[in-house]
Amino acid sequence: MFKKLLAKSAKKDKPAQTIAEHTNELIKQWDLFGKIYPSALSDKDWKILLLAVKYHDVGKANTKFQNKVHDIEERIKDLFPEFAEIPHGYVSCAFIPIDDLLEQYSEEEVTILILAVYYHHEREEQNFDDSNEDIEKELGQYVPMLVEDFGTFDTTKDLAIREEPIFDYEEFTERKYLRNRNHLNHFVRIKGLLNKLDYAASGNYEVEVPPEKLPQKMEKYFREKGHDKNELQEHLYHRQQANHVVIASTGIGKTEAALWWLGNDKGIFTLPLKVSINAIYDRLIAEIGCNRKTTGLLHSDMHAEYVKRADDQDLDLVTVTHAKNLSMPLTVTTIDQIIDFVGLYPGFEMKLATLSYSKIIIDEIQxxxxxxxxxIVLGLKYITDMGGKFLIMTATLPPLFVEALKRLDVPFEKPGKPFLKRNSDNQPIKRHVMQIVEKDLTKEEILKHALNRKVLIIVNTVTKAQQLYQAFQATEIAVSLLHGRFISQHRKEKEDAILKLGKRICTCTGIWITTQLVEASVNIDFDVLFTELSDASGLFQRMGRVYRERDYLENIPNIYVFTGEPLPSGIANTRRSIVDYTIYEKSKEVLLQYNNQLIDEQTKMDIVEQVYSREALGEVCDYMKTFDETLAWYKDLLPYQEEEKPTLRDIQNQLVIPYVIYNQNRTKIDDINEQISEKLPLDQRIKLLIELQKFTVPIATWAYDNARKRKNGEISSTIRVDRFTEYPIITYQYTEDQGLIFENDYDALFQ
Structure with missing residues (x-):
């Protein structure tokens, strides 16, 4: 017989861990969790969760599992080698004294407990009926050891183990029981939080990091700035327990309002663009005074961002782990990192359970x-049904989102009027005079205007941005270019430069050509905007980067909107359009009614109402069709009907290294790749990978496929990091000024 019942085998840097020791670690995490967020569960459910914690791994007390985790010399004879190993979660349920529990708990509570233990690790359903009787006899020999082991721990001494384990719980493990939404929600809370505790205990990190008194930090920040809460901030501060849909002007202080709404609750702040996420995160640290160890940054490039902010210090892997597992009291993230649970795929429960006691902020949903x-809309339905809260805040809100929330019976408050940015006289600020130009946006059109100020040019596609930049090269006027097709090192330099020029206190002038990268939540303030029309909502986001917090006192336009001849870049009457063609056409039709007029904040919101109503867009609108079809499909989805997470990103990217960049940095790139191939500590490996990624550019999969097929470039070779990670070296042209150009760099073929 074994001397100890192990839960985990010994590793190079860790000793073996017994079932009782591992369980006790989960109980410590359970206790910590309950102290930080006591209202996350009802009193009864805290007890059910504790029972799930205590029973979840007792099924590891079987010969096949113990032989796996013990050293060879400690293994014993397997009396039933012909039988397949039964997953330990299934075996655990055989040790649970169901009849005794039914005397203390309802049938639903016991069912949820057993389901949580049974499915705490997702396994393909198998039939073990042929081996049940023999395995039951074998399990009995481990009962005294379990009782003795657990009796040595004060926190687990009340664990009741069946004297004769038996597989009699089939009626409690039917997944069809979870088709009832109330049962599903109950199960998600217990099973999801069991997983959360288990991962934290196994990963040796805190399941939840205690909050750091955000309201006090906000009080101090406002006091030092000499600010009082404005109308929006007061509104949300006094309604912290409600869900909200809020329309408010750009520059009014929506971020601060959201933080007042969060209070001391767990918060998840989502934005659409990584550049704006990074900016908000840095603001929280530098201005609000949040701590890096309690404020998470979560998106696909998070490791690189954490390394940048670590300076010369070692990467704090515990902080990164907390961020990845949503363990921080405040996390800034992209929406795709949290909302994929609506697919109800196996394993979705931990994320939704975490959101059930969180407040979600969604900035710029349009x-x-x-x-x-x-x-997002369906996700908010699940979150609110589970007890979580949400705040949607935006400068422009298409009415179809509000309609969908109401249709799904999602509770929320929406004020009857928007919150408008006001000037020092307490009057709605007037920032934009708009002129519609029914032509292409060209260098010649821009040169008709005075450019000795801060000039922002926003176009719909990278190709258009590059063409416009090239056109300016024939002049003596200096311009800068920013889009998403630069290697990360060059892009970071450009983002820093445009943010510096865009500060109110900066008195310099300059011209920047950009794409939609700067559309949302990027705090820059330029003097004039030349932009292609995408749609009305996108236009107003772009306008928010001009005269952001000041009155415009002139009558001449400071916003020039080019509708194309016949269409601007990226707009087509096909599915290839970056914006739905119907929405573009309706936007143009409505906007022309306001040509050469002052466009105040209320007018912008009225225009959005006119453009994005179902009546205005009609049945031919592809955007509306896709929205409705997606909502209908996932609304009726049964739990575990889908086997994988849904893909949320509409454009799939491939990281590549431009040939000219590789050629210029060949020695360094090859050296990094050689070091990565060695066995290194995780933090060193991450730093090396990030160093390597500085030379990469994300491109759409279709562009990568074109190069593979030699349509306009080719793959000259590939840097292979491991079997999961590789960076093709591509012969597309690349310059530091223009980024990657989808044309073959013929010089690369003769190196």
Missing amino acids: MYSPRLAAF
Whole structure:
């Protein structure tokens, strides 16, 4: 017989851990969790969760599992080698004294407990009926050891183990029981939080990091700035326990308002663009005074961002782990990191359980694709049904989102009027005079105007931005270019430069050509905007980067909107359009009614109402069709019907290294790749990978496929990091000024 019942085998840096020791670690996490967020569960459910914690791994007390985790010399004879190993979660349920529990708990509570233990690790359903009787006899020999082991721990001495384990719980493990939404929600809370505790205990990190008194930090910040709460901030501060849909002017202080609404609750702040997420995160640290160890940054490039902010210090892997597992009291993230649970795929429960006691902030919801917008709306239904809260705040809100929330019976408050940015006289600020130009946006059109100020040019596609930049090269006028097709090192330099020029206190002038990268929540303030029309909502986001917090006192336009001849870049009467063609056409039609007029904040919101109503867009609108179809499909989805997470990103990217960049940095890139191939500590490996990624550019999969097929470039070779990670070296042209150009760099073929 074994001397100890192990839960985990010994590793190079860790000793073996017994079942009782591992369980006790989960109980410590359970206790910590309950002290930080006591209202996350009812009193009864805290007890059910504790029972799930205590029973979840007792099924590891079986010969096949113990032989796996013990050293060879400690293994014993397997009396039933012909039988397949039964997953330990299934075996654990055989030790649970069901009849005794039914005397203390309801049938639903016991069912949820057993389901949580049974499914705490997702396994393909198998039939073990042929081996049950023999395995039951074998399990009996481990009962005294379990009782003795657990009796040595004060926190687990009340664990009741069946004297004769038996597989008699089949009626309690039917997944069809979870088709009832109330049962599903109950199960998600217990099973999801069991997983959360288990991962934290196994990963040796805190399941939840205690909050750091955000309201006090906000009080101090406002006091030092000499600010009082404005109308929006007061509104949310006094309604912290409600869900909200808020329309408010750009520059009014929506971020601060959201933080007042959060209070001391767990918060998740979502934005559509990584550049704006990074900016908000840095603001929280530098201005609000939040702590890096309690404020998480979570998106696909998070490791690189954490390394940048670590300076010369070692990467704090515990902080990164807390961020990845949503263990921080405040996390800034992209929406796709949290909303995929609506697919109800196996393993979704931990994320939704975490959101059940969280407050979710969704900034600029109108910027998301119709498919992702539908996911968000349905996700809010699940979150609120589970007890979580949400705040949608935006300068422009298409009415279809409000309609969908109402249709799903999602509770929320929406004030009857928007919150408008006001000037020092307490009057709505007037920032923009708009002129519609029914032509292409060209260098010649821009040169008709005075450019000795801060000039922002926003176009719909990278190709258009590059063409416009090239056109300016023939002049003596200096311009800068920013889009998403630069290697990360060059892009960071450009983002820093445009943010510096865009500060109110900066008195310099300059011209920047950009794409939609700067559309949302990027705090820059330029003097004039030349932009292609995408749609009305996107236009107003772009306008928010001009005269952000000041009155415009002149009559001449400071916003020039080019509708194209016949269409601007990226707009087509096909599915290839970056904006739905119907929405573009309706936007143009409505905007022309306001040509050469002052466009105040209320007018912008009225225009959005006119453009984005179902009546205005009609049945032919692809955006509306996709939104409705996605909502309908996932609304009726049964739990575990889908086997994988849904893909939320509409454009799939491939990281590549431009040939010219590789050629210039060949020695360094090859050296990094050689070091990565060695066995290194995780933090060193991450730093090396990030160093390597500085030379990469994300491109759409279709562009990568074109290069593979040699349509306009080719793959000259590939840097292979491991079997999961590789960076093709691509012969597309690349310059530090223009980024990657989808044309073959013929010089690369003769190196």
